[in-house]
Amino acid sequence: MKAHQIPRLFCVADYQKENFYCAAKHQRVQSSLAIREKSSNSFHSMMPPQKPQLKLNEDQSNRTREGFQRVKTDSNMPMPLRNGRNLSITSGVTAILTNKTTFQLPQKAENPQLVNGYKNEIVTYMRDRSSKSNFKMTAFQFQTEITEKMRSILLDWLIDVHHKFKLDPETLFLTISIVNRVLELHQIPKQKFQLYGIAALFIASKYEEVYSVPHVRDLVYVCDNAYPKEEILEAEGKIISLLSFDLLTTSPYRMLNIYQETAKLDQKNFMLCRYLIELSLLEYSMIQYSNNVLASAAIYLVHKIRRIHPSWSQDSMVSITGLNEIDIRTCAKEMCNLLQGQDKKQFNSIRKKFSLPKYLEVSKIRIEKRPSQHLHTLQY
Template sequence: MASKAVAVVPQQEQQQQQPHKEGGKQKKVAAEGKNRQVLRDIGNLHGQAPAAAPDKTKKPITQPVNGKSKFDNATKVVAVVENDKISGVNRHGVASRKSVRAFTSTLSARSKAAASGLTSKLQDLKLDIDTADADNELAVVEYLDDIYQFYKLSQDENRVHEYMDLQPEINAKMRSILVDWLIEVHHKFELTPETLYLTVNIVDRFLSVKLVPRRELQLVGISSMLLASKYEEIWAPEVNDFVCISDNAYGKEKVLVMEKAILGKLGWCLTVPTPYVFLVRYIKASGPSDNDMENMVFFLAELSLMDYTSMILYCPSMIAASAVYAARCTLDESPLWTETLKHYTGYSEDELKDCAKVLVTLHSAAAESKLKAVHKKFCSPKRGAVALLSTASGLSAEPL
């Protein structure tokens, strides 16, 4: 009993465990039990009613270590009895070797980590953007990486290259006028974004393999949107809707004949990676949901649909990534490009700057352009009026 911490038991249990003794000896034990308290917190000795006079034959639970008590006024150690052990002080009253790590050593370790660059590396780690959709079966997160790898591989197979030199009656300006009108029709019919991007893709692919007279260019446009609507929409517009919207310039039979001609030339291949499929993924990788960011990205991406001469040089995934980068520059996001975006897009910031500069140039010229469908669409409060924002300061706009 020299240096052991004595566990105190209630008085009734103590009386049951002690053999019955006669006289004053038994009364003396009971009197001592009344003044004892269950050992919970050594710190509770302050401010409590004075206990019975200590037994001088017993040594205190805390022995001085190096001439200094563990419970001096400067530092108090709270010891809690758990599983017959006292944390901080062992049962023999000696400071435990298994003590908490010293604060000084913790600071030193952090300083070394910062010096070696570990802190900055942790901030640059890519985020898993699909964690929130792990329980959503429709998100098919287990297949997404493979799907987008396939999109990137197949985008070159269906990519449209320079074709205007092969068209004797059509030029890039006529194409821009057609796309501007198709954007208005798409907006009037309230079709999905997928339909618009697929429509323009069908138009370009058909014009790249078939000579089209000038008088039939609009017919190619409405027939392409009819096909895209059938492919993407739940309730596609009818043929007569397109005849009406074109002011009866073409009859129903002509639209159906052109529809069949387009499908024949394209080999009935409508499942192609347009910029839109990459835009959805890259916007998600850009960060938490932000309406201004999303609207700005789509504004720049739709401007790219209008410009054949510049954007024909870039593949769909690069156009989408550049739209995200240019939008982040426009909205002064920091950093402009993250490790997460680099991982999911596969492009570095330097690889995107040329394409992004073209998009910024289109943005700066949109207000003065005669073709105002996209600018008007994104000037509305519903779209956050992002078309009215100043162009990106980090990317110098150059004349086209």
């Protein structure tokens, strides 16, 4: 039997689990590797000799014995292969053949024009899709029990839950987009508003997350057992039915990721742009602006705050966003007012989140506006 055909069996029956789980993490890893190597060695010694299935002449058998060497144990393998994970195929992978010859997988030649063409098409599609706001701004004329303040309270709580679960930023933006769309389509009772909010987070997690989708019991727990699991699943189905299974959407965060290279944003400026965008989530009046405008206005305002000249490049930024400075100035002014009034706001989950070192403490930045100046000539 060939080495790669031998099943990998590990005997841990005589291992003391108490000592194993009490040890430090690096000691547990070393102990596990030692057990695997020991088990593999004992397994090879217990294997009976295998009879060859094909009759070989003396020359072929000698050549076969010289050409093949048995791998000692699987503990010598790289960790991804040992754990059963398949390595991604790259252009630099070298494969070893049975006759000790090697070959190089062909490298794909990248065509810069082709890559730029794909990128431009993607940017154009996303920009056109978000060129206009998808919201009619009539949600609270339609709702009878839900108010703008209740919406802000719910979103502030969802932002905190999202942060506690350590979910992807895109999950937050999709969650709030779902909440806003449902508010325009369905009259929600006041007692069920939190239920629809947590169900929207559950849907967005399934759409965006890979490994971090929260379990339903965790959602029940964060709601303080106000809703059983069956109600959350029922609300999930109701929301998906209302949206006709159409969850595809762009977000200002995704547009910001596209524009940051052109705008030459460093890490702190990018985080400040993201802070401004998330501040806009709690204000219902900001949904009148498209995602393209929100991302562009955040970049424009950060350039003003950081005194980066030009604040809005006609060559680079206008060409990629399709927006002139006059198109984003009103939105940037409202963002500036939100930033200046954060200390007086009742809802502080975003400010608290962006005060952490992980987010470079950008919420601690304070700016003062000179009343005699307009936004496009502000000095911060």
